[in-house]
Amino acid sequence: MKIIAAKKILKANDQIAENNRRRLSQNGVFTVNMLGSPGAGKTTLLEALLPLLKSRLSAAVIEGDIATSNDAERIEAIGIPSVQLNTDGACHLDANIVGLALDSLDLGNYGMIIVENVGNLICTAGFDLGEHIRVVVLSATEGADKVEKYPAMFQNAHALVINKTDLYPHIDFDPGRVMSDAKRIAPEVRIFQASARSGDGIAVLGEWLLDKRERWLQGIEK
């Protein structure tokens, strides 16, 4: 019975996610679900990335956290509108709560929305939020075995950002292992190496996102 209930929840989530995606698409809002472990550097990456995107389109951020509004405050501080979702203990965002965030935004105003999911390398993978693409952020300090150990997170990723490259000289980390594991699980995944702290690789990621959005708008990619 528990399994049936879980399936029902996922099915209901999928229906609401489709509804979110339709609303976003109708408004031309390219939407990114950004996922990763606690401390992978997702918010810091947004702080580095959004100033670059800002000159090219109007962006908003939806922040998912168990507690606090720290992350939304950090995004507001760089002049980007944000909505903070608190899950009250839940380990992932779902399409329903993201739908509530969309209700609070005037979607016609935005060209891109980035949803920063709850810090979790497991639970968030199972929930479609209605996004157009998924970007997984993995910190180099988490170690090179993470794709192999948490495969579900990586198999539906459109992009994988290996973050904190500025720490490469100080840690034992084999980016080649992460890249080959990721390509095996998700052959189409685009892999970036970046440092949100130093800015290294951020412009390349930003251009890729803008290009992805352009191809989506033109109907070249779904």
Added chain:
Amino acid sequence: MKIIAAKKILKANDQIAENNRRRLSQNGVFTVNMLGSPGAGKTTLLEALLPLLKSRLSAAVIEGDIATSNDAERIEAIGIPSVQLNTDGACHLDANIVGLALDSLDLGNYGMIIVENVGNLICTAGFDLGEHIRVVVLSATEGADKVEKYPAMFQNAHALVINKTDLYPHIDFDPGRVMSDAKRIAPEVRIFQASARSGDGIAVLGEWLLDKRERWLQGIEK
């Protein structure tokens, strides 16, 4: 109905956890539930810690992962018996699966068992496994906001290990913030700063664990 089901699962888990704890206590096996994010350095910490414990008592490790037996293999490689539990997608260990691991060990042979939980800063906090103490490992590279953002993980911790101190010179991290946040949420928590990679702080942690076990054996602490 969903909420009731969840409560039933937690209640069933608590009963099995009490049973595990009784079995462990009757055999004099002091048991540690080690928790933390993916890549916090839990396995590397065990690789540094267990050789120190080995000369003082006989230890075993139960490894919890979604996939692979990598971690149990690493523990076996340093000569410590280990059991690998694969959760098949579940984001945490529970008392039932840990009970199965206990069935496979001759408990009379061990003075200490360390259970390395699935890498997750959220879900694992809600499940008593039958342990005597909880040790949370937080990597300094995860950032100083983690106690505030994931409070449930820290509030029942007996010890907090801030790991990867060797990277302090290369990151922006305020250990004072973590310590004051942790003390506010869990006033009795013992906080360690350590580097599993350099060995810094590992002996102090090992002595504390041995002392904790001694006091537990003597009935000074539960």
